[in-house]
Amino acid sequence: MWFTLIPLALICLAIAYEYRVRRPDQIILYESRDGFGFRKARFYPRHFSLALKRTAHSFLLTVDASARGNLDIRVKLAIAVAASLENLSALIRVGGWSQDALVKASKELEIILQGFVKEYTEKFEIEQLSSEQILSYLVQKVHQTKQSLGLEIISLAIHSFEPVNQQIAEALRQREQARILEQTETLNQQARISAAKAKLKADEEIALLESELELKRYDLKKAQMEKESAMADTRVEDELKRSRLRLKFDKEELDLLKQSPELLMLTPQAARLAEASQGLKNARTVVSLSPGDLSQGTELLGMFRSFLTNALGGRKKENGNK
Numbered sequence: 041m042w043f044t045l046i047p048l049a050l051i052c053l054a055i056a057y058e059y060r061v062r063r064p065d066q067i068i069l070y071e072s073r074d075g076f077g078f079r080k081a082r083f084y085p086r087h088f089s090l091a092l093k094r095t096a097h098s099f100l101l102t103v104d105a106s107a108r109g110n111l112d113i114r115v116k117l118a119i120a121v122a123a124s125l126e127n128l129s130a131l132i133r134v135g136g137w138s139q140d141a142l143v144k145a146s147k148e149l150e151i152i153l154q155g156f157v158k159e160y161t162e163k164f165e166i167e168q169l170s171s172e173q174i175l176s177y178l179v180q181k182v183h184q185t186k187q188s189l190g191l192e193i194i195s196l197a198i199h200s201f202e203p204v205n206q207q208i209a210e211a212l213r214q215r216e217q218a219r220i221l222e223q224t225e226t227l228n229q230q231a232r233i234s235a236a237k238a239k240l241k242a243d244e245e246i247a248l249l250e251s252e253l254e255l256k257r258y259d260l261k262k263a264q265m266e267k268e269s270a271m272a273d274t275r276v277e278d279e280l281k282r283s284r285l286r287l288k289f290d291k292e293e294l295d296l297l298k299q300s301p302e303l304l305m306l307t308p309q310a311a312r313l314a315e316a317s318q319g320l321k322n323a324r325t326v327v328s329l330s331p332g333d334l335s336q337g338t339e340l341l342g343m344f345r346s347f348l349t350n351a352l353g354g355r356k357k358e359n360g361n362k
Contacts, residue, residue, distance in 0.1 A: 067091070119149070149189055
């Protein structure tokens with residue numbers, strides 16, 4: 041029995057010593073005929089496999105370069121890289137069959153980035169360089185390292201960019217400050233111009249609205265005056281119609297009096313004459329006609345005289361007979 045338990049114990053110890061548990065943040069590689077393969081099992085043999093971390097590796101890089109004219113500058117970069125699953129063979133070729141392959145490949149990346157920065161800065165004057173320009177150039181170039189180094193660039197940023205000479209750095213800062221102040225003043229003046237233009241436009245619109253309002257008021261007043269004129273014309277026409285009707289009535293009355301003179305005693309003039317004759321027996325009665333009754337009064341006066349003449353003549357004749 042002991043001869044059976046001892047080998048089993050040795051086998052268990054060997055398995056426990058050789059096999060390891062694969063963690064979620066690890067990539068387990070093994071060598072195959074076609075290159076490299078992935079182990080997806082929960083356990084793997086450590087001496088026949090390579091465990092690489094899938095986490096990102098971050099590092100800072102300070103590059104001392106020079107601009108045109110041999111003016112020294114210093115650029116500080118922050119880079120985060122990770123293993124490229126599509127180019128693991130390149131990563132193993134650069135970093136070796138080691139768990140530190142990612143770190144070793146990052147060292148190679150540092151050298152390449154230094155070369156890129158120096159290559160770019162030597163083409164321009166120091167006042168022409170900026171962090172944005174250098175970063176844009178590095179982003180275009182750094183993607184080439186994915187296939188050559190087996191690294192995937194997660195992030196790339198420039199922490200600082202400044203000349204090594206403090207006097208030049210101070211001069212550039214003053215120049216940048218002056219540029220910012222100039223831009224600020226320009227923006228302020230543009231804002232004033234924009235405000236003046238907006239005020240002028242608002243005044244023009246207000247004047248146009250006021251002009252339109254005055255025109256509308258004039259149109260309304262004109263329409264009102266036209267209505268009043270039409271109403272006045274209507275009133276005049278009504279007055280003329282009434283006057284014509286009154287004249288027509290007076291004419292018909294005169295015609296009636298001509299046909300029947302005895303009706304003259306029923307007129308208001310005859311009534312006033314009778315009243316006057318009763319008050320003054322021997323006085324002459326004066327019949328006054330108003331200007332409106334002038335035309336009518338002339339005919340009435342003649343008719344009245346004829347009537348009185350006939351009446352008095354008949355009375356004298358009657359008295360003579362007596």
